[in-house]
Amino acid sequence: xxxxxxxxxxxxxxxxxxxxxxxxxxxxxxxxxxxxxxxxxxxxxxxxxxxxxxxxxxxxxxxxxxxxxxxxxxxxxxxxxxxxxxxxxxxxxxxxxxxxxxxxxxxxxxxxxxxxxxxxxxxxxxxxxxxxxxxxxxxxxxxxxxxxxxxxxxxxxxxxxxxxxxxxxxxxxxxxxxxxxxxx
DNA sequence: CGGATTTGACCAGCGC
DNA sequence: GCGCTGGTCAAATCCG
Numbered sequence: 001x002x003x004x005x006x007x008x009x010x011x012x013x014x015x016x017x018x019x020x021x022x023x024x025x026x027x028x029x030x031x032x033x034x035x036x037x038x039x040x041x042x043x044x045x046x047x048x049x050x051x052x053x054x055x056x057x058x059x060x061x062x063x064x065x066x067x068x069x070x071x072x073x074x075x076x077x078x079x080x081x082x083x084x085x086x087x088x089x090x091x092x093x094x095x096x097x098x099x100x101x102x103x104x105x106x107x108x109x110x111x112x113x114x115x116x117x118x119x120x121x122x123x124x125x126x127x128x129x130x131x132x133x134x135x136x137x138x139x140x141x142x143x144x145x146x147x148x149x150x151x152x153x154x155x156x157x158x159x160x161x162x163x164x165x166x167x168x169x170x171x172x173x174x175x176x177x178x179x180x181x182x183x184x
Numbered sequence: 185c186g187g188a189t190t191t192g193a194c195c196a197g198c199g200c
Numbered sequence: 201g202c203g204c205t206g207g208t209c210a211a212a213t214c215c216g
Contacts, residue, residue: 129189131208144207148188157207 111171119143119158119168125176127156138162152177 114121120143127145134141142159154174161167 128187130210132191133206133208136205142206146208155207 108175109171109173111169113161113167113169115166116168117166119160120145121168121170123170125149125154135159140165147174147176149176149178 120127126148128148129143129145131144132141133144138159140160140162142157145156145158147154147156152174154172154176156170156172158168158170161169
C-alpha cells in the first residue's frame with residue numbers, strides 16, 4: 001500500500017458548518033478519492049512499527065518500515081506550513097503500484113498527516129464512529145469511522161501523531177462508491 | 185423519537 | 201496453544 005502524507009488543509013477551516021464551505025473547498029477540489037486509487041496490500045503500518053518515523057524533520061520521510069517489503073513510498077508533500085494551502089498539494093503523488101497484493105484484496109489505504117487542532121476533519125463525507133482504541137506505544141487513542149452511506153464500506157481512522165500531537169493522521173481505507181453527500 | 189456516539193466485550197491474526 | 205494487540209460489534213446512552 002502506499003502512504004501519502006500530505007498536509008492539505010489549513011488547520012483553521014474547522015469553523016464552518018452548513019454554509020461556508022469555501023474554506024475547505026480547497027481540499028475537496030482535489031477529492032480525496034483521487035488518492036484512493038492506489039491499491040496494493042494492507043498492513044505494514046499499524047502493527048507496532050517501532051521505529052518508523054525515524055525523524056521527521058522537514059521534507060520527505062520515507063518510512064522504512066521494518067519487515068514489510070518495498071512499499072512505503074509516499075511522497076509526502078507539503079511539509080509543514082501551518083496554514084498550508086491546498087495549493088501546495090499538487091503534484092508528486094506517485095502511485096507505486098505494488099507487485100504483490102496480499103490477503104485482503106483491494107484495500108487501498110491512504111494516510112494523511114495533517115497539522116490540525118481538530119481531531120476530526122470534515123472531508124465532505126458522513127462518518128459514523130464505531131470504535132476507539134488505545135494503541136500500544138501511543139498515548140493517544142485511535143478512532144475508527146465508517147462511511148455512513150449504505151453499501152459504502154469505506155473506513156477511516158484518525159489518530160494523533162505519536163510525538164507531535166499537533167498533527168493528526170487520518171487513514172482512509174477503501175473507495176467510496178458514491179458521491180459526497182454534499183453538493184458543492 | 186431517531187440517528188450518532190460511547191464503551192466494554194468480542195474476535196482474529198501473529199509471535200512466542 | 202496462549203496471550204497480546206488491533207479492529208469490530210452492539211447494547212446502552214446521548215443529543216438534536
